[in-house]
Amino acid sequence: MIEGHNYIGGEVSAKGVTIFSTFDPKTNKETGWQFYEATKTEIDDAVRLAEEAFKTYKHFSGKRKAEFLRAIAGEIEALGDELIDVYVKESGLPVGRAMGERGRTIGQLRAFATLLEEGSWVEATIDTAIPHREPLPKVDIRKMLFPIGPIAVFGASNFPLAFSTAGGDTASALAAGCPVIVKSHPLHAGTGELVAGAIATAARKTEMPKGVFSNLNSRGIEVGKHLVMHPKVKGVGFTGSMNGGMALYKLAAARKEPIPVFAEMGSVNPVVVLPSALEENGAEWASKYAGSIMLGAGQFCTNPGLILGIKGSSLDEFITTLGTEISKLEPNCMLHPNIHENYEKGKKEIVEQNGVRVVSQNNGSVAPNHGRQAVLTVDGANFLNNPKLHQEVFGPFSMVVQCETAQELTQVLHALEGQLTGTLLGNTADLRKYEEVVEALKGRVGRIIFNGVPTGVEVCPAMHHGGPFPATTDSRFTSVGESAIKRWVRPISFQGWPQELLPEELKNENPLGIMRNVNGTYSKQEI
Amino acid sequence: MIEGHNYIGGEVSAKGVTIFSTFDPKTNKETGWQFYEATKTEIDDAVRLAEEAFKTYKHFSGKRKAEFLRAIAGEIEALGDELIDVYVKESGLPVGRAMGERGRTIGQLRAFATLLEEGSWVEATIDTAIPHREPLPKVDIRKMLFPIGPIAVFGASNFPLAFSTAGGDTASALAAGCPVIVKSHPLHAGTGELVAGAIATAARKTEMPKGVFSNLNSRGIEVGKHLVMHPKVKGVGFTGSMNGGMALYKLAAARKEPIPVFAEMGSVNPVVVLPSALEENGAEWASKYAGSIMLGAGQFCTNPGLILGIKGSSLDEFITTLGTEISKLEPNCMLHPNIHENYEKGKKEIVEQNGVRVVSQNNGSVAPNHGRQAVLTVDGANFLNNPKLHQEVFGPFSMVVQCETAQELTQVLHALEGQLTGTLLGNTADLRKYEEVVEALKGRVGRIIFNGVPTGVEVCPAMHHGGPFPATTDSRFTSVGESAIKRWVRPISFQGWPQELLPEELKNENPLGIMRNVNGTYSKQEI
Structure with missing residues (x-):
């Protein structure tokens, strides 16, 4: 049942007074469901909880994050017909499309889980020491990718599931180790609420820190603006119009600490x-x-x-x-x-x-x-x-x-x-x-x-769903496929670090058995 | 001998009327060398030639680009004592430092050459077709990194060689397949001129397109501004002050087509x-x-x-x-x-x-x-x-x-x-x-x-010389080490492309023998 509340760190919350409904374009009438727009306090709470959750979530192993993603996929499946009904009502799209998009959403959550279980995505790179090198000794340096912090995700109007609440942006950010705060799309806030509930349940069942996910309702632009300007938010994912994407891009670039905005803004293909x-x-x-x-x-x-x-x-x-x-x-x-x-x-x-x-x-x-x-x-x-x-x-x-x-x-x-x-x-x-x-x-x-048609975007490692400006704000990154995880991470090098305190990915014995670049050569061998 | 001219696509040029000198801080006097600031026409010519050169240079094999980089290293070595003398005079730094920095500069050009010869850096990713998959067939998709176009490089005051004319930014951009236009640092324009001459000679000897490299003199900020705002320039590398870096970052973000600016702006470490x-x-x-x-x-x-x-x-x-x-x-x-x-x-x-x-x-x-x-x-x-x-x-x-x-x-x-x-x-x-x-x-x-000191930045694959804002404008990229090449490229996916017309890196038989991700598994095998 649609209640109209936000999810703030796994708990339902409806403190606001601004209320809006979604719309059924087929009957040309409001759905009747009432949604409470998130208040500033609720937004700040969501970010504070995300920041708190990040302290532990960033250390979780690939296996543990994969369990969470698989649990989300399972809980979305478990929503059954209700999800399909609400999706169809709020989007005017046919049942077949709803089911296809649900399959895609679940599929990409599981694809990221598989990526995490395999583990090589962190780009582990190791240069071992050469103590007697002339004129100067070479130190031991090891590098891999680490999550950047809480991410704001803006749901897309045209994909109520696959590019929204638990869509590619959310799945890839959670996979990277970043807590997510979704600004739910006002056109399908009911669909978003159901999916947010599924994520909250999955988080509880797999014992995730409670701030790992929040879902905020909003009718206008204020919630999104406040979120993007929040100093603790470290990145933004967006799919939508040129106007919307550029507004967020400019806001983020004007922050005291600018943050990356990955906006996919359409194309004539x-x-x-x-x-x-x-x-x-x-x-x-x-x-x-x-x-x-x-x-x-x-x-x-x-x-x-x-x-x-x-x-x-x-x-x-x-x-x-x-x-x-x-x-x-x-x-x-x-x-x-x-x-x-x-x-x-x-x-x-x-x-x-x-x-x-x-x-x-x-x-x-x-x-x-x-x-x-x-x-x-x-x-x-x-x-x-x-x-x-x-x-x-x-x-x-x-x-x-x-x-x-x-x-x-x-x-x-x-x-x-x-x-x-x-x-x-x-x-x-x-x-x-x-x-x-x-x-x-x-x-x-x-x-x-x-010799094909551009519609139909396969979720796979070789997919690049991005392109030169203004198709996206950053042509180097994709919003579809496993590489989408690369948007939410940055490299950190460890110099002269003690073996026993290195992340598993960088230890000599390669306990995770991942592919690494060792002294310029790719290998899964131990050192 | 220092002549004070610019290099526009391999040719010397001095059309301007604004003239400046460099300074010897040890004697506390001008060096006496006179430099001609590049005119708008010269800047536009440099970019036009770079754009023209890009059409062919982007297709050059790793081996061919590596020859060019090795030739640059050789020509810099061949400058001999004159380079050291001019460096010392314009920087006030000691001879030992000049020689060390020359060694680093040559070393990193050769490191990029080695990277190109090995070839795996392009992140070739292949997902083969599954024509009978249900409910929809899977198409063949293959992705790798491609150069983005002409790059503007701003020389750094504190590294007249290793972070300037033929420094890490230039070496990594040329390695990526991008022509480079250097805005020479006014404090060491003479050093820059000698190095630019070496690059021009190397380009001629290895038969590179003439616009592959240009070097522009300038005393103030106008040349750099014009360069960053030029619609055909596709990326910027900068090492220097917070004020300088942020000015370029904001200019580039306000362009009709925003472009990435990789500014390294210092740190208290x-x-x-x-x-x-x-x-x-x-x-x-x-x-x-x-x-x-x-x-x-x-x-x-x-x-x-x-x-x-x-x-x-x-x-x-x-x-x-x-x-x-x-x-x-x-x-x-x-x-x-x-x-x-x-x-x-x-x-x-x-x-x-x-x-x-x-x-x-x-x-x-x-x-x-x-x-x-x-x-x-x-x-x-x-x-x-x-x-x-x-x-x-x-x-x-x-x-x-x-x-x-x-x-x-x-x-x-x-x-x-x-x-x-x-x-x-x-x-x-x-x-x-x-x-x-x-x-x-x-x-x-x-x-x-x-247990070390932060000074001394090893040039190696595991180095990350970057950091959260304001240390740099983009924490995901490094300006030192082989990974610096990743700043100047973007992925392109090929869908359903005929084998014989795919780039070598993506062909079934893997003629270059590089490491690739094939259907989610890392391998050098042919398909």
């Missing part, structure tokens, strides 16, 4: 349809992309919002087929009336731009908050001259840019801002032939895909 | 003398620390500026011996009259603070610009109440804080800002007994030393 793809299987790709654009009502950060090709009859056919195929699909419900309204507004603004032609636009009457798909087209010169056309329209929308030549296409890619993904469709011969196009795309993205 | 050290070998430590404080006229970023102990007769003895030993040492020449003046001013300001007592202060007459050593002492309560006492005094200076109890000592450590290093002197039993002290120190530093 350019797709280049090379001539071979158009000639060999253009219709097939058009149909696949119609589906990818419509997936989750176009509310994925990897939604293909921009498709690029070289002018000609094959591209014309592709565009026509894409328009026909997408028009056959049923519009889906978007997350919230505001998001739906922004989508309609953004779409209209692009349609009105100079040189833009509508290929396919659903103007029919639909159920409330359903996102009506649109495919537009424009030529390369118009696109290059109009930065408005480079912006993301969050929803089931895509624009095909028709370039005169491969040179113009390359120019368009260079003119784009940083992106999460870039895709190339074609055959291997074309990849070689259009090397400059490939290089230009590689320079703008975090993940480059050959 | 707290040293905790545990009771066992005082009792067992206090006099020996006092004598060693007198030397460490005086090293290089106290102008190391790892200078021990703060010594902490628990009140008692053993600490009194230690303080007395430290004072006596340091008074026996000869003052050394500082880098520049301004630096010397700031030192005398900073020292005076601290002496005048409430509760501060002078243990030893050299008030004798000395040659121009020589830094007269001082050891002061204060009790824990006064230190805690006065943030002025926490600030670095750049020079041969240290302050001993006498704490009432271990609790107060811990409190002092918690009150300190982030530091590059922290040191503990004592025996292993004390390390166990004072666990809270150790933990507090570990939380504030990038490198923690047992």
Whole structure:
């Protein structure tokens, strides 16, 4: 049952007077659940408890933290249908998506547990002493990664589970050894409350310090601001809009002690349809992309919002087929009336731009908050001259840019801002032939895909879900996959430290059997 | 011979009208060499050429980049005595130091070459496809690190070679595959010119693209500002003052596309003398620390500026011996009259603070610009109440804080800002007994030393020369040692990419024989 309270260090708390409800976009009505916005005292308590918990939690072994993560996964599973029902009600997303996202959430918690059990992620690096080196002796130095402290996580509107309360940011921070304070997303505060309860139960069952996790409700921006400015908070994870992400980034940079903000702020995910793809299987790709654009009502950060090709009859056919195929699909419900309204507004603004032609636009009457798909087209010169056309329209929308030549296409890619993904469709011969196009795309993205769709982000060690600014605020780090743990740690070197007091990871005998860099060579051997 | 020109993409250039000289602090006179400050056109040319060079340089194999780095080392060696003479004249530092620093500079260029030849540093990570996985097939994803683009490097005043023109920042950026534009330090522009010439020669001999390196002279802040704001510059390395570092950090964060600034901004490097050290070998430590404080006229970023102990007769003895030993040492020449003046001013300001007592202060007459050593002492309560006492005094200076109890000592450590290093002197039993002290120190530093001095920063894979803010702007990265290369790269994932077009590092057969993470397991095997 949804109670509307916050979780402060494992205890329920509802001291505030600001109350808000969540919204069911399908029925177009409030859910009726009432949430208590966290007060300053509650926020400060959450941070104080996190700071206190950090003193012990940072020393916990990988095995012990893994037990906690596995317990969270188990407790989320144990929430059963209630979680799915609340998720669907608060998001307007279908049951299948809810179940898929729950699977992903549980899967990534377990993936981090496996990473911790294996243990090599700490990048243990050992340089042994050379006492008789000339002109100066070499001292013994050993380095590994350590957690940085309490982390603030901002839930994402478009992934109520996998990028929210117990999503990738929380899982990776807890795995790193950092307590987490979640600023729950107001659109799905009920989903967040259920998951927060599951984490609190898991923490109790596995005897974690109570401040290891807190969950704060809030309707507006004040709770998040207070949290990011709190001197004891040492890092921030965020997935959402450019405005939201940049506001947090600037706040954090202006602190007396600046802290890292890992904001993933969306992307238009350019797709280049090379001539071979158009000639060999253009219709097939058009149909696949119609589906990818419509997936989750176009509310994925990897939604293909921009498709690029070289002018000609094959591209014309592709565009026509894409328009026909997408028009056959049923519009889906978007997350919230505001998001739906922004989508309609953004779409209209692009349609009105100079040189833009509508290929396919659903103007029919639909159920409330359903996102009506649109495919537009424009030529390369118009696109290059109009930065408005480079912006993301969050929803089931895509624009095909028709370039005169491969040179113009390359120019368009260079003119784009940083992106999460870039895709190339074609055959291997074309990849070689259009090397400059490939290089230009590689320079703008975090993940480059050959003959696929950008939607669908695998949780695995090789995943990089990040990209040059403004796709993210720090292109060196990913928010999906095991490497996401690297955001919440920093190296510390131990010089001349006594063997028996070194962390297990750095001891000569390598008791954990992890991979280490010893005197420049990778090895699991003892020293 | 010193000509005073800039190097723009390997060519000498002197288009400016602003001219400045360097200064010999020993003779207290200008060196007479005239330097032409780089013009906006010259800066823009350097960046344009760097951007152009990046297109090819980023694709060069590790072996080829290693040849370039080894050639630079060779050309610096070939400069012979002229380099040593100019270094000594512009810095006031002794010949032995000049030769030692040259050795370090050459050594670290070769260490990066070795790293590139080995090749595993790119963190190749491979997840192979599982086409029949349920409910969805798993795609093939492969990730490694790629260079980010042209890097601006700011030379440091206190290391004319090892942290300047061909220092750690330049060596690591070139190793990563990034062209470098150095903003030469105005105090040793002649040394910078000679080294820049060596790099230009090495680039020519190893057939590097001409924009791979440029060296810009400047007296003030304008050249550096223009460089950091240039949209094609993608990262910044800096070693110097808090004011300088924070100015660059803020400029870079306010850009349309914010870029990372790795600023190393100094530190007081707290040293905790545990009771066992005082009792067992206090006099020996006092004598060693007198030397460490005086090293290089106290102008190391790892200078021990703060010594902490628990009140008692053993600490009194230690303080007395430290004072006596340091008074026996000869003052050394500082880098520049301004630096010397700031030192005398900073020292005076601290002496005048409430509760501060002078243990030893050299008030004798000395040659121009020589830094007269001082050891002061204060009790824990006064230190805690006065943030002025926490600030670095750049020079041969240290302050001993006498704490009432271990609790107060811990409190002092918690009150300190982030530091590059922290040191503990004592025996292993004390390390166990004072666990809270150790933990507090570990939380504030990038490198923690047992029974040693913080001065002397080994160049090796396990070195972390970095630390929590304000020691550096990003505690996750080091500016010394092989890991410094990680500042100039970002991961890119390849999804479903054809084998033959993957980078060598990611191909199934592992042609480079590097260590890789394959489906979660570390291995050099082919797939």
